[in-house]
Structure formats: structure tokens, C-alpha cells
Amino acid sequence: MNHRFLTASLAAVALTLSAESGAETTLSIGTVNNGDMIIMQKLSQQFEAQNPDIKLDWVVLEENVLRQRLTTDIATGSGQFDVVTIGTYEVPIWAKRGWLEGLDNLPADYDVDDVLMAVREGLSYEGKLYALPFYAESSLTFYRTDLFEKAGLTMPDQPTWDVVKQFAAKLTDKDAGIYGICLRGKPGWGENMALISTMVHTFGGQWFDENWNPTIDSPEWKNAVGTYIDLLTEYGPPGASSNGFNENLALFTSGKCAMWIDATVAAGLVFDPAESQVADKVGFAQAPIAKTPKGNHWLWSWALAIPTSSDAKDAALKFITWATSKPYVELVGEKFGWAKVPPGTRKSTYENPLYVEAAPFAKPVLEAIQTANPSDQTLNPAPYTGIQYVGIAEFQGIGTQVGQMMAGVLAGQMSVDNALRSAQSSVKRTMRQAGYPK
Known part of the structure; x- marks a missing residue:
């Protein structure tokens, strides 16, 4: 048998197997056991349906335990998590240390200008965004x-x-x-x-x-x-x-x-x-x-970020933009009621009559977020x-x-x-x- 042919055939098989084995990307997501995140987990089936090549693996922990696990993982660069739920405290500190991916390549339809300025600033380092807000609070x-x-x-x-x-x-x-x-x-x-x-x-x-x-x-x-x-x-x-x-x-x-x-x-x-x-x-x-x-x-945001140690950054970006987008807010409103949409992140949420009518607290919450300095x-x-x-x-x-x-x-x-x-x-x-x- 022609050795070149055999080598080429084996290489083709290896490439096929490699493509097949890489057809599905598993994202490991570390998040907190708060109500809004539990809703995100329930709705994530829709994300998987839209992205059949991405599988989500959830690690849902109590707040103190989550912080400990994520800090240890990211400081050691072990790469256990592809998406981390962190806040306005961690983002600038971790970004300065080079632990987080910068998010300057967001899709145009994400509409980053719709995100409240106070929240954007809290999730930035040296003017660059390093996490996307899932919800924000005062x-x-x-x-x-x-x-x-x-x-x-x-x-x-x-x-x-x-x-x-x-x-x-x-x-x-x-x-x-x-x-x-x-x-x-x-x-x-x-x-x-x-x-x-x-x-x-x-x-x-x-x-x-x-x-x-x-x-x-x-x-x-x-x-x-x-x-x-x-x-x-x-x-x-x-x-x-x-x-x-x-x-x-x-x-x-x-x-x-x-x-x-x-x-x-x-x-x-x-x-x-x-x-x-x-x-x-x-x-x-x-x-x-x-x-x-x-x-x-106070001013806080639970936000989604991508560690630099992740080997699935493109898939992670797809997920975090989906979970913090305008369509996601609308999805929560339709499935769980408008009073339960993730608050405090987008101007459009507070301009939506469905939310304002369902949420008597909308105006004071927005005021509290915008006046916290x-x-x-x-x-x-x-x-x-x-x-x-x-x-x-x-x-x-x-x-x-x-x-x-x-x-x-x-x-x-x-x-x-x-x-x-x-x-x-x-x-x-x-x-x-x-x-x-x-």
C-alpha cells in the first residue's frame, strides 16, 4: 500500500475524529444561588436549543462558598470555569491582574450603550469593560x-x-x-x-x-x-x-x-x-x-465574566451576551412575569411600560442605583x-x-x-x- 496514501488517510480520519469530538463545547458556569440566577438556569435550555454545539454545566453555590471557589480557581489559573459570576468588587482587581478577558468585541445588537453608566463603570478597568451585568442593585x-x-x-x-x-x-x-x-x-x-x-x-x-x-x-x-x-x-x-x-x-x-x-x-x-x-x-x-x-x-452588580484561563472563550462570550441581553429580559418577563426581570442594568427595562406597571418599586430602585457614589x-x-x-x-x-x-x-x-x-x-x-x- 502507498505509504503516502495511508498517512493522508489516517490524517483525514484524525481530523474527522477531532472535528467530531470538538463538535460540542461544554461551558462550566460558576454562579450564586440567588433567585435571578436560578431563573437563568431554567431558561438556559433555550440558549442550548439555539446553540446545539454548546452544553452548559452549572455549578451553583452559596455566596460565600462561590467567592472562595472562584477566587481560588482564577488565582491559580486552573481553568475550571469558563464563565464566572462576580461583582463590582472583583472585576477591576481581577482585570488589573490579567485574569479576565476584555469585552471590547461585543456584537452590535448587544447595545452596550443601553447599560446604565454607573453599572458599566463599576465593571470596567481603565475604561474597558471586563464583565456584563446580569443584574444590578442598591x-x-x-x-x-x-x-x-x-x-x-x-x-x-x-x-x-x-x-x-x-x-x-x-x-x-x-x-x-x-x-x-x-x-x-x-x-x-x-x-x-x-x-x-x-x-x-x-x-x-x-x-x-x-x-x-x-x-x-x-x-x-x-x-x-x-x-x-x-x-x-x-x-x-x-x-x-x-x-x-x-x-x-x-x-x-x-x-x-x-x-x-x-x-x-x-x-x-x-x-x-x-x-x-x-x-x-x-x-x-x-x-x-x-x-x-x-x-x-450600596452599589453592586452580579455580572458574568470570562476568565483568561478558559479554553472556550468564544462559546462563553455567546452565553454571557445572551444572558445579559434585551431579549433575555423580555424572555424572563414573558415566562416569569415582568416584576421578576433582572433589574438595574438597562435603560430600556425602565422605559418599558410593562415593567413599570408590574414593578411599583422600579423608580426608587433606579434612583438608589443612580445616586450611589x-x-x-x-x-x-x-x-x-x-x-x-x-x-x-x-x-x-x-x-x-x-x-x-x-x-x-x-x-x-x-x-x-x-x-x-x-x-x-x-x-x-x-x-x-x-x-x-x-
């Missing part, structure tokens, strides 16, 4: 209108933390299983510290002074954390130190909380009669203020950006450690003063080891 005060009416109380459009505390005292009825307030207590830089950081800022405090010295043992921190601990200890549900966003959502929608201060993304769930037992009894106001309105409400969040000058976090790589460890101390206070394991002193000492040591000031 924070609001949710409350039970029926309980307020029964108690003869009126929620102002802009409550103070003092007023919230007074209301919580009057609305708590532990015998009836009604708690005056529910707040995040689960430790984590993106769990309890998200709320506590906004409280510290509006009480006039900050994480660091202009020279990167920690200020955690300041009177402002003591006032903010003291208020937080008093609220949950006296008027909150039992086991509050285990409650994050999802746990408090379940408590509120089952009628256990008179007030809840948390992410605006909850609005679509608490107003949904299929999800919430109190859907027709919910009111909302802006997040509470104390000494200053600065930093009282991560670069002007403190009463006194500060060297960092971020409202519910500090935009430096070290904060993930710092915030989680301080969050564990705050949960310890909530669980009665230490006093506020001792916790703040310990946190101050620990953060000071961490910052010195990291070479601050830089």
Missing part, C-alpha cells in the same frame, strides 16, 4: 404596610436609623413570631459587612483614613455597630448570626419581619404573590441614614472606592475576618468594644504586611 428599606398601619406608624421616604430602631421596638411581637427587623448577620465581606459598611459610612465613619490607617476603633464604628447589634439582639429573629440575604428573604416573604433593609433585587421577589405571602402588604423606602446621607446605600461615600476624605466594600485585593480577607468578629458579637461571644479593638489590631497588621501605604 439597597432599600422594605416594610410591612399592614403592621405599620395597625401600629399607627408612617414610614418616611428617607428614614433614619434612630427612627428604624423606634419602629422596630413597637413592631416586635415575638409571641406572634413577628420580629421588628431582619438584617444580615451571616459573616462575610459580602454578607454582614455589606450592610455594616453602609451603616459605618452613614454614621460618619470609614474603613481607612487618608493614609490607609484603619479606623475601626473609632466612635463612628462603635455607634454604627452598636446600633446594628442592638437592633438584632432586641428586635431580630433568633439565630440572626446565620442569616444572609436568602435566609432573610425567606423570613420576610413568610411574614416574620416587619422591616428588612437589604438589596433592591429582593423587590421583585417580595412583591411576587407566587413567592411571597405578604406580596400585597409591602412598602419600601430609601436605606436609612444617620449622621450623613453619604454611603447609606462609590467614589464619594465617606463624610471625611478616604483613599478607597466602594461603599459596602473597599476596592483593594486585601479586603476579601479583611472583610471576612471582621465579619466573623461581628457575628461573634451577635452570638454573644464578645462585646462590641472588644470586637472593634481586635478588628483594628488585625486589620492594621494585615495592611502593614501588605505594604500600605503604597
Whole structure:
């Protein structure tokens, strides 16, 4: 037999087998177990039907676990994930380190100019977009209108933390299983510290002074954390130190909380009669203020990004543009109801009469997102950006450690003063080891 013919034949077979084996690309997607992401997972069958050569493999995790897994994977370059769900904290830090693909090759029909400017800026580094927003949020005060009416109380459009505390005292009825307030207590830089950081800022405090010295043992921190601990200890549900966003959502929608201060993304769930037992009894106001309105409400986006370690970047780009597009928003509206579309990302969503009619919270949510300023969040000058976090790589460890101390206070394991002193000492040591000031 002709050896050249045999070699050519074998090469042709190898190419055919290679083409066949590569016909299907599997995308590994790491995401959080929030309601909007669960909807995305359900609707992803439509994406697979439109793209039969792409198979989606989902890794859905609780928030703290997800952050740990994704950070480890991307820092080591192991390439386990092709699409990662990250936020405004991670994007600029990871982009600077070269861990994320730049997204300057978006299809024209994606209409990136339709994405809200505040959200685009939060997901950019040096003017370049590195993640696409799945949803964006700020924070609001949710409350039970029926309980307020029964108690003869009126929620102002802009409550103070003092007023919230007074209301919580009057609305708590532990015998009836009604708690005056529910707040995040689960430790984590993106769990309890998200709320506590906004409280510290509006009480006039900050994480660091202009020279990167920690200020955690300041009177402002003591006032903010003291208020937080008093609220949950006296008027909150039992086991509050285990409650994050999802746990408090379940408590509120089952009628256990008179007030809840948390992410605006909850609005679509608490107003949904299929999800919430109190859907027709919910009111909302802006997040509470104390000494200053600065930093009282946060800005966040859960976004989809492509690690540079992925070997399926083209397929990943197809998926993230699909899941954050205008047609996807319309798909959610048609399948699950307009009140449940991913909020906070696109101007067109807030210009859509179907959404505005279905979502009484649309205007205040948009206002909260557009007025949150991560670069002007403190009463006194500060060297960092971020409202519910500090935009430096070290904060993930710092915030989680301080969050564990705050949960310890909530669980009665230490006093506020001792916790703040310990946190101050620990953060000071961490910052010195990291070479601050830089």
C-alpha cells in the first residue's frame, strides 16, 4: 500500500475524529444561588436549543462558598470555569491582574450603550469593560404596610436609623413570631459587612483614613455597630448570626419581619404573590441614614465574566451576551412575569411600560442605583472606592475576618468594644504586611 496514501488517510480520519469530538463545547458556569440566577438556569435550555454545539454545566453555590471557589480557581489559573459570576468588587482587581478577558468585541445588537453608566463603570478597568451585568442593585428599606398601619406608624421616604430602631421596638411581637427587623448577620465581606459598611459610612465613619490607617476603633464604628447589634439582639429573629440575604428573604416573604433593609433585587421577589405571602402588604423606602446621607446605600452588580484561563472563550462570550441581553429580559418577563426581570442594568427595562406597571418599586430602585457614589461615600476624605466594600485585593480577607468578629458579637461571644479593638489590631497588621501605604 502507498505509504503516502495511508498517512493522508489516517490524517483525514484524525481530523474527522477531532472535528467530531470538538463538535460540542461544554461551558462550566460558576454562579450564586440567588433567585435571578436560578431563573437563568431554567431558561438556559433555550440558549442550548439555539446553540446545539454548546452544553452548559452549572455549578451553583452559596455566596460565600462561590467567592472562595472562584477566587481560588482564577488565582491559580486552573481553568475550571469558563464563565464566572462576580461583582463590582472583583472585576477591576481581577482585570488589573490579567485574569479576565476584555469585552471590547461585543456584537452590535448587544447595545452596550443601553447599560446604565454607573453599572458599566463599576465593571470596567481603565475604561474597558471586563464583565456584563446580569443584574444590578442598591439597597432599600422594605416594610410591612399592614403592621405599620395597625401600629399607627408612617414610614418616611428617607428614614433614619434612630427612627428604624423606634419602629422596630413597637413592631416586635415575638409571641406572634413577628420580629421588628431582619438584617444580615451571616459573616462575610459580602454578607454582614455589606450592610455594616453602609451603616459605618452613614454614621460618619470609614474603613481607612487618608493614609490607609484603619479606623475601626473609632466612635463612628462603635455607634454604627452598636446600633446594628442592638437592633438584632432586641428586635431580630433568633439565630440572626446565620442569616444572609436568602435566609432573610425567606423570613420576610413568610411574614416574620416587619422591616428588612437589604438589596433592591429582593423587590421583585417580595412583591411576587407566587413567592411571597405578604406580596400585597409591602412598602419600601430609601436605606436609612444617620449622621450623613453619604454611603447609606450600596452599589453592586452580579455580572458574568470570562476568565483568561478558559479554553472556550468564544462559546462563553455567546452565553454571557445572551444572558445579559434585551431579549433575555423580555424572555424572563414573558415566562416569569415582568416584576421578576433582572433589574438595574438597562435603560430600556425602565422605559418599558410593562415593567413599570408590574414593578411599583422600579423608580426608587433606579434612583438608589443612580445616586450611589462609590467614589464619594465617606463624610471625611478616604483613599478607597466602594461603599459596602473597599476596592483593594486585601479586603476579601479583611472583610471576612471582621465579619466573623461581628457575628461573634451577635452570638454573644464578645462585646462590641472588644470586637472593634481586635478588628483594628488585625486589620492594621494585615495592611502593614501588605505594604500600605503604597
